[in-house]
Amino acid sequence: MLFLAAWAVLASGPAWGAGVRDVPLVNWSFLPGSRDWLYDAVEKVVDSGLAGPAILNIKPMTRREMDRIVLRAVDRIRKDPDNNHNDRKDMEGLLMALIEEFRPELRALGFHHDVTEGPEPGFWSFRILDQAQMNVLAAGEDGQLQNQEGKSFRSGGNVWLALNSWAEAGDYGALYANPEFYGSGEDARFRLVEGYARLGIANVDVTAGREAIWWGPGYHGSMWFSSNAQPPWMFQVRSREAFELPGFLRPLGQFKLIFHLMQLDKDQVFPRPYVTSARLSWAPFSFVELGFGRSVTFGGQGRQKPVRGEDFPRIFFTATDEAPNTSRVKSDSRGALDATFRFHDVDRFFPLTKDIELYGSLQIDDTRGNPAFIPNQPGYQVGVYMPNFLGNARADARVEYAYSSPISFTNALYSSGFEYKGFPLAHFIGTGGRDLYLRTSYWVNERIQVANEVSYSRIRSTNFFLAPQIEETLFMAGPEVSYSYSKDLRFRLGFQVWHAQNLDLVPGRDRTFPVFQIGVRYDFGGRN
Numbered sequence: 001m002l003f004l005a006a007w008a009v010l011a012s013g014p015a016w017g018a019g020v021r022d023v024p025l026v027n028w029s030f031l032p033g034s035r036d037w038l039y040d041a042v043e044k045v046v047d048s049g050l051a052g053p054a055i056l057n058i059k060p061m062t063r064r065e066m067d068r069i070v071l072r073a074v075d076r077i078r079k080d081p082d083n084n085h086n087d088r089k090d091m092e093g094l095l096m097a098l099i100e101e102f103r104p105e106l107r108a109l110g111f112h113h114d115v116t117e118g119p120e121p122g123f124w125s126f127r128i129l130d131q132a133q134m135n136v137l138a139a140g141e142d143g144q145l146q147n148q149e150g151k152s153f154r155s156g157g158n159v160w161l162a163l164n165s166w167a168e169a170g171d172y173g174a175l176y177a178n179p180e181f182y183g184s185g186e187d188a189r190f191r192l193v194e195g196y197a198r199l200g201i202a203n204v205d206v207t208a209g210r211e212a213i214w215w216g217p218g219y220h221g222s223m224w225f226s227s228n229a230q231p232p233w234m235f236q237v238r239s240r241e242a243f244e245l246p247g248f249l250r251p252l253g254q255f256k257l258i259f260h261l262m263q264l265d266k267d268q269v270f271p272r273p274y275v276t277s278a279r280l281s282w283a284p285f286s287f288v289e290l291g292f293g294r295s296v297t298f299g300g301q302g303r304q305k306p307v308r309g310e311d312f313p314r315i316f317f318t319a320t321d322e323a324p325n326t327s328r329v330k331s332d333s334r335g336a337l338d339a340t341f342r343f344h345d346v347d348r349f350f351p352l353t354k355d356i357e358l359y360g361s362l363q364i365d366d367t368r369g370n371p372a373f374i375p376n377q378p379g380y381q382v383g384v385y386m387p388n389f390l391g392n393a394r395a396d397a398r399v400e401y402a403y404s405s406p407i408s409f410t411n412a413l414y415s416s417g418f419e420y421k422g423f424p425l426a427h428f429i430g431t432g433g434r435d436l437y438l439r440t441s442y443w444v445n446e447r448i449q450v451a452n453e454v455s456y457s458r459i460r461s462t463n464f465f466l467a468p469q470i471e472e473t474l475f476m477a478g479p480e481v482s483y484s485y486s487k488d489l490r491f492r493l494g495f496q497v498w499h500a501q502n503l504d505l506v507p508g509r510d511r512t513f514p515v516f517q518i519g520v521r522y523d524f525g526g527r528n
Contacts, residue, residue, distance in 0.1 A: 037449075037482075040396070041098055042066050044387040045073050047355040048091055049344035052076065053283035055242045055256045057291055057340060059214040065241055067102040070095070071111055087345075090354070090393035097446070126167035133521040135160040140513030144504060146428045147221065149193055149212065150230035150421055154184040162193065174198040176211075194231060203243055207236040213260075215279055216291065216381075217340045217359035220400050220437040220455065221427035223381050224279070224293070224336045224361070229423035232275075234262035242283070253284035268416040270300025274307075275425075276316055291338040291361075297414050298331040325413055332411035334418070335364040353386035353397075363426070365407045379404040381427070394443040402427055402435040409462045417462025424462050431467040434458040449482040453496075461505055470507055475499040478515075488523040 039061070046054045050073040073095065099106065137158040145151040151160070162180040178194040196209025210231040215224035238258035244250050259278045266272055279293035298315050299307040305328035307315070315329050324330065338361035347354045363379035383400035409418040410431045417424075417431065424430050434457065441451035459472040478496030485491065494517040503509040 038066055038098070038101065040387075041094055042069055043357075043385075044094060044355075044396075045069060045091065045098070047342045047344060047357050047385075047387050048088055049286055049342075049355075050076055050088065050091065052286045053254045053289075054286075055254055055281045055283050055289055057215065057217050057289055057338065058238075058256055058258055058279065058281055060212050062240075063102065063105055066098075067105040067109065068241060070098045070102055071106060071109060074099070074111070090388065093446070094393070123170045124168070126165075127524065128165050129163060129524050130166055131164050131521060131523050133160075133162045133519065135162075135517060135519040137515065137517045139498075139515045141498075141503065141511045143498065143500075143515070144423070147227050149227050150423045151182075154186050156185050158182070158184045164194075171200050173200065176209075191230070200240060203240045205236075205238050205240045207234075207238070209233065211236065215258075215293070216336070216338045216361045217289075218361060218381050218383065218400065218402065218427070219385070219398055219439070221381070221402055221429065221435060222361070223363035223379055223402065223404075223427055224291075224295075224338075225277070226424075226426055226428070228428045229420040229425050232262040232264055232420050232425075234260045236260040242281075253282060255283075256281040264297075264300075265421050266301075267421070268300060269414060270302045273297055273300030273414065276312075278316075287342050287344075289340040289342075291336070294333060294335050296331045296333045297411070297418070298329070300414075303328065330413060332414045332418075334409075337362045337364075347391060352390060354388040354391055354393075355386070357385040357387070359383050359385070363404065363408055365405070365409070365411075377405040377407050379408040379427075389440065392442075395441070397440045398438070400435075400437045402429060402433075402437075404429055404431055404433045406432045406468070408432070410464045410467055412464055415464035417464060417467070419462045428459065429457055430460045430462045432460045432471075447484045451480045451482075453478065453480065459505070466505070470502055470505050472500060472502045472505050474503075476515075490521045492519045492521075493517070 039059070042061075043056060045051050046056060046069065051069045052072055054069050137153050139153055139155060139158070141155050143153055145153065160180060160182050162178060164176070164178040166177075167175045175197050176195065177192065180191055180193045182189045182191075192210065194210045194212055196207050196211050198205055198207045200206075210233055212227050212231050213225045214222055214227055216222040218226070221228070236258065237260070239256050242254040242256045244254060245252055257278070257280055259276075261274060261276045264273050264275060275295060275297050277293060277295035279291060281289065281291045283289045294316070296316055304326050307328050311329050315331050338359070340357060340359040342355070342357050344355045346356050350356065359382070361381040362375065363381075364375045365378075366376040368374050368376040379402075381400065381402040383398065385396070385398045387396045389395040389397040404427060408431050409424060409426055411417070418426055427433070427435070429435050435455065436457075437453070437455040439451060439453045441449055443449050454477040455475070457474045459474060460467045460470070476496050476498050478494065480492065480494040483491045496515045497512070498515055499512045501510045503511050
């Protein structure tokens with residue numbers, strides 16, 4: 001009932017002012033995919049308790065969503081006659097940086113400050129060339145990058161050149177394109193990493209094309225969907241922003257809904273099958289965010305009986321895993337639950353950090369019992385994030401562990417597993433994998449950030465027949481330095497040592513080699 005009520009309220013959601021950008025933030029970082037610096041900055045604001053309830057676990061987020069969170073935080077500080085937030089002066093610099101970044105969007109929302117002064121944004125806006133990014137990678141062996149939308153590299157030198165463009169018509173339509181050229185000493189490729197058209201009505205967005213997707217609280221991987229593979233072609237309907245239910249249901253907190261239908265590639269046991277998924281995110285309080293949902297693989301060329309349109313409700317809303325293999329409604333379904341708990345000002349009894357975020361996700365491929373509600377061999381992920389590590393607002397730390405069971409992301413009928421173009425769609429560890437990840441970072445000043453990452457992973461294929469046969473173990477460690485020369489020009493330098501056994505799931509391919517990366521991104525025209 002709550003699910004239906006939430007969908008019903010979408011059509012009456014607010015339509016915000018023209019010029020509030022609804023295109024996603026670019027994914028350009030080397031190691032953690034889908035992370036522009038703004039994701040971490042907004043997460044720190046939410047973890048501090050200044051923004052109230054917020055939904056962060058559906059990514060990519062748009063600038064519209066982020067500037068709403070920033071605006072709520074600023075309003076709470078302004079309307080704080082008792083100075084309850086007076087002890088959070090550590091957030092001043094970060095909030096000012098966010099206000100500066102979102103100044104055109106904040107102006108459109110009616111927020112006035114010396115930093116945001118400027119011309120009002122118009123209804124029509126576009127950028128034929130918005131950003132250009134070049135990444136250069138040198139490595140001692142061939143390999144694959146994790147959470148980088150299906151990127152692989154060759155031994156020696158590798159170059160990626162990516163551009164993006166966008167156009168908008170107020171709140172009603174948007175176009176986005178992110179083409180990429182790749183070249184090495186052995187081959188060259190061109191692909192459209194992301195590209196889509198979006199229509200918006202009130203608080204509903206309808207999107208068709210390729211768009212990055214990351215569901216869940218994980219940072220080094222996700223038990224739902226991640227940016228590990230290139231986004232498949234999809235049709236998507238989502239709430240543009242988090243919303244509240246009307247009337248007496250308003251105290252239930254904030255909600256966000258997303259639904260998509262995507263088609264996978266031809267290199268499957270049944271070529272070009274479909275995946276349909278739905279997720280509901282709910283933030284009842286400022287300290288908790290919950291996520292629930294289901295994903296179903298069905299159809300595909302070569303099935304004895306093709307799926308008809310009237311079969312879809314039965315496929316998605318009932319358990320059809322146990323149907324005979326010859327049935328056209330036979331599918332592979334997965335469920336997932338996740339929770340994020342955010343506690344602020346905990347340094348009084350936990351001196352390692354001022355704020356802390358605890359999160360976990362449960363991935364379910366099968367159930368048992370009568371009725372069958374008990375998860376059978378679930379996968380899971382747990383993590384802790386400390387946004388002001390050791391009481392320093394410039395430092396943060398994260399520890400994360402992921403486990404996938406022998407039945408996670410695979411299926412006896414759809415034996416190719418939950419993958420697209422050879423890359424798992426969810427966590428890169430695949431079926432029966434493990435991943436332990438640690439990251440620390442420190443802002444030396446407002447321009448330079450230094451980070452260190454260490455991970456140990458056991459990786460298997462999602463292929464039903466291959467997963468039990470071969471396992472890759474991969475240890476990676478190294479530093480990363482980011483430097484903002486200006487608001488428009490940014491550099492990133494990374495170095496890692498990789499030690500692998502059965503690298504890329506090739507038996508006996510045991511290697512230790514360096515991976516060196518340097519990248520530059522330029523924003524054309526800057527911000528208004």
